[in-house]
Amino acid sequence: MTEYLLLRHRNQGEENIADLDTYLALGGFEAYKNIVTTMTPESVVEIIKASGLRGRGGAGFPTGLKWSFLSNRFPRYVVANSDESEPGTFKDREILEHNPFQFLEGLMICAYAAQSEVAYNYCRGEFWELTHKLEEKVHQLNDYGFLGTQIFNTDYSLQVYHHLGAGAYICGEESALLESIEGKLGQPRLKPPFPADRGLYQSPTVVNNTETLTNVPLIMSRGPDWYKSIGTEKSCGPKIMCLSGHAKHPGNYETELGITFRELIYDLAGGIKGDRNLKAIMPSGASAPILPANDEVLDTPLTYEDVPNIGSQLGSASIILLDDTVDISWAVNKTMKFFKHESCGKCTPCREGTYWMSHLLGRINSNVAETKDIKLLEEVANQVTGKCLCPLGDFSTSAVVSGLELFREDFDFHLSNGNQSIQDVNI
Amino acid sequence: MDKNVILNIDDNQVSVPSGTLVVDAAKQIGNDIPVFCYHPKLDPVGMCRMCLVEVGTPLRDNDSGEVVLDKNSKPTINWMPNLQTACTMVVSEGMCVRTVTDQVSRARKDVVEFLLTSHPLDCPVCDKGGECPLQNLTMRHGSSESRFLLEEKMNIAKHVPLGDLIYLDRERCIQCARCTRFQEELVGDAVIGFEQRGRALQIVTYSDPGFDSHFSGNTTDICPVGALTTADFRFGARPWELTNTPSLCTNCAVGCNIHISTRRSGVDGEWQIKRIMPRQNEQVNEIWICDKARFGHHYVSSKDRLDHPLIRKHGELVETTWEHALTVVANNVKQAKGSIVGLAGERLTNEDLFSFSSLVEGSGGRLFQWPGLLGGGDIVNQVGVGTNTDLAKLSEDTAVLVIASDLAEEAPMWWFKIRQSATKLGASINKSKASVIVANARPTKADDMAKATIRYRYGDEVRTVLALTHYITNGKQGLIEDIAANDNTDLVDAANIIAQAKNLIVFYGGEGLQYESSNALAQACANMLIAKGSIGKKNNGLIPVWPNCNTQGAWDMGVKPSGVGTEEFLSKSDLIFIAGADPVDDGENLPKDVFVVVNELFQTETAMNADVVLPVQSFAEREGSYTSGDRRVQRFYPALPCTKNVLPDWEIFQKIGNLLGICEVDIGPSVIMDKISEKILSYQDINYKSLSEFTKQWPDIGGQDSYYGGTGFENTVGIGVQTKTLAELGDDIEFSTVNPLGWTSGDLLGVPITLSYDRGSLFYRSEIMHSRVPEPYVKLSKVDAGRLDIVDGDQVSVVVGSIESSCIVNVSDNIPSGFVLIPRSMGIIMNKHIVPINIKKCD
């Protein structure tokens, strides 16, 4: 694909589309205006449904369907999830920085479709500067009459506010995010009830990822059929792939869903740093199973349906590349440090399991572990799996279980060689 | 809503109301799914993951919606891939649950192992040991070996005081959030909470003073491990050494059911009260008690207890024998020839009162309540709240008016229950809430849960109720505007809420009222209830916020306040017989040259003025019955053997009566109750057998499993019997005219108010509570303080009539000017009513 639809849509030259007038001059907010003045909320939902758009936050849930589930109560809320905290994910930040109005337009269309008069954009606290810029852009939209009351002389009113997180990965989980906006600990809620029924302030709420919403104006202006024609049948549309780790040129690559790992890594990103061999791929940050870098994997299309077939997840497409210098037990230890640090502590298996696994991995990595510790690590991981209140617990075991299964020698290595230290394998 | 659903648990069919959780459904057929975070009184959170079970639902055809049958014509079950938490899963028709599979037992073992990884395993020294859900469930479901390295355990603080009553052992805490949810959901006072996250998650308080909720002790009961303990019981005894005796709290009119846990201890092996625990009675206190009930019992074991009868000889009180003391009293009664006045105070049981009345009235005298400030007992017997009303489960169609009472201080458990009705969302968030209206001259804590608050001027209580009644019957605002004129109140809102509600419950108290005006208030409230048709049925009627645990019993036994004439009665009598009261301390001068007999636990001011002092048993050493403000007659049992030379009040009265030939001495209170039920209509069905009838309580918290924490909950000895009101018995209840009395006049009027934690002679003997009891103070409005040139914290002298006391001043923004709030039983001597007073700054 040559055209950037999400990262720099409308900007085919050098224009700065983060500037409102430029964005407007290039046709920005026409879809929004058209919708608010001529369409019913229901018909917007139908179009999104027909487009086949799936959530880009990780789970790939059909977006139109989500919007149609809202309980018939008011007020309703719409919340954009810009918490982007999965290791290896940096796409939403780029959208918010370079193409903020397309995202905001998507958010506003979503609010209209959900018949919500207040929308929040939840940004991770680290996006402090970015969020302040976004707030200014929202002011501008107010000044231009795109937000506020009686928008375009209709009955419709809408306010967009920003809410900053403060350093908690779990707040990316939608129900924890809602708790966080409510001023509580960012701990996930029980589901059901789902946000569509009992969301923010117990009102029906739509939560969508930033990238998901950034697709919306495209679909509304070019039509669902056009959109469906991009990507595969079950995974349509453009997708930003975040490539990190040992890529020669790490960064965001916007492609059609359905290109293969090989095309992404070797054709677009120039292969592996230092032209070394690729050892493993973590396709969904720290959260999904590690994949071996074999031909089967490399030729698998990046879609919601194909990646699970080879034993992992597409997630939000945060692809971390590990070359042949990497000790997988070290990488797994890094992920466990992350999950131990980010476990909210609400449920037992995740709270205790990440603490325990992190100790075991620490012991392995400092070469004081015995064979039984590796076995115990595997058992503890299995003991956590499937028992937690939210998916984070299961996420924490993915790398452990797959790492042990595929790269057991990297763990065993620490048993036989007492001199190996973490620094040695670090680049 | 209450349609039943049939499900299948381990091949047993269970039928439960829709909306029931799987864990509760299982409990109904005796299947104890283990839980830690779940508690039937709190909203489910599904955090601990102990209750994981296999759940499946019948497969339905996508098109027809029909259940798909297998080849045996049984529904095909779609088993969910992951285990589900039984504590959050709501039952559905045809659901199948498996709780005994390998997968489930594995999960239980796994979760217990996780919980124990950083647990100190200090059961041998833990207060919870023996009644600890974690211990019990580990025995049943846990693994026998530990795979976690000792040196990797979290080492965190033990013995952390969360306040002066509750201690936290951080190592034992399993982060179930029961304590924090209790405080937030049920008490509405989130003074404890979680800090940090992940494995570092721990309970903290940042409030100052610490964990100072009036209900804090309950968290130690529901804590499923030994993380929370009370300062009182910590290291006090092992639970299995304790004997639990069913009893009643005697601190207020609610009648909370308790257990007194006793054990022999000390060098002399004497029986002692080790702790007070709530005893489950869903109709009264569920499984909760306030901290006053839990920690206020220490007077029972006080070294100052009277141990011998005393008699005045040459101006001194000296020890004597019972025989001598009783003979002297009997002779004096005879000589008084009916010129006798009896004063019945707070602690007397129904049987005591009945015997007291037989003695005094049988000798031609008169028996009154002391201090007898609140009227309306007869009215309560007409239109009191309907039997089987559950104050914690009122819903949207019910309005509750609280007038002239600081409910949270005067009857904490009623406040707690009403709050649940008014705020708690309950397991199903759709549950609707009752509307509470709080009317008082000043803000009180109950305002927090009120839909409308009414502020009137002290003296306008009756007029306020008249105005509300006028509005709801005629839809006119006339009177309301009158009242509201100089106050900013939601009177109209309140009237509309009452008018629209189907049911109405009215709590009335005596704050700011004279005895006569409180009678008028009770009648005005009754009229409003009659006008609304809110009498003689459940969820409707009148509840008096009586000052004592058996004030209602006193009215029922025919012992009423004397009204304005007390002094006159007293001065005209030749003998005054006082039991359970301390009128001298209340500022009443006993006339000279009168023979005074006092039944007491302690050497009170009044006892020091007596001619004969007869020492009595405390409630913990004897049995008897009390009648609560909502007319529930309940029994209590002897918890401690009586080792002192003391008698129960009823026996003293009867022995004297016997010497006078008026009555026999009964073998025990149960016989007296039989006599009461013969004589008093509303007690006709009440006897010691009916009072100890026990119906199974649901939710089943006090059973044998003990995994809900705390073994004291179980109640097998009766939940009491509520007497029927005349309205319920079918009498025609008519309006009575009410005359609002004029305002008491005076520049500055003293208004006695009630504090739960006061310096009452019994309560204040529990030293553990001293830090909670304020310094004696009076509360003054800003305006008056300015006028009198007094600032917050000044030392002042308060002059009431001829009596002067000193204390500090608390200047407040939100009390009406012209009034001084004077907490009762705080050492500021105050005649019973609202009266003109003087305040001067001390030099």
Add this chain to the structure above:
Amino acid sequence: MSKEDNILVTKYGDQIQVILDRYPDDQKRSAVMPLLFLAQREGLQITDVIMDEIANILGVSTTQVASIVGFYTLYYLQSGGRNRIQICTDLPCALRGSDDFANQVCDTLGVKIGETTEDSEFTVEAVMCLAACDKAPVFQIHNSEGISYFENQTISDVQSLIDQLVKVPEILEEDDK
């Protein structure tokens, strides 16, 4: 209430109102996080007095405010340096050498990870993924002004940044004269 108890309201009254206006009237508690950020402009640390004040503004308990401070990592109960240098050492950045980079920063400042320089100017911290993995080494600086990103950093970039940051007060002092 004394003036001392009203630090935030006195200084940021208008901003507090703007923040409160973002949330429904009966959901004031929602404002706790933005108010804590506001409070951290005063020395990048949350004090008990501030927590009391926020609790008062929002009608919640101080403990509820403290819970929030404790849960989220960008609020600080303990004092640290005037500038917190928060270096991402999470997996993607570590693959691009951020652990070494962090050590070098530490060496430059003469501290260890988690420590504060003697002049209380800098605290070096290792943090989790900052959503800038392609631009490793990366860190953010959190100080009373807010949070700013620094991407594709070298140790000499860090050195000049340090110089710049410590100069600021001197420049101010110059101005004062």
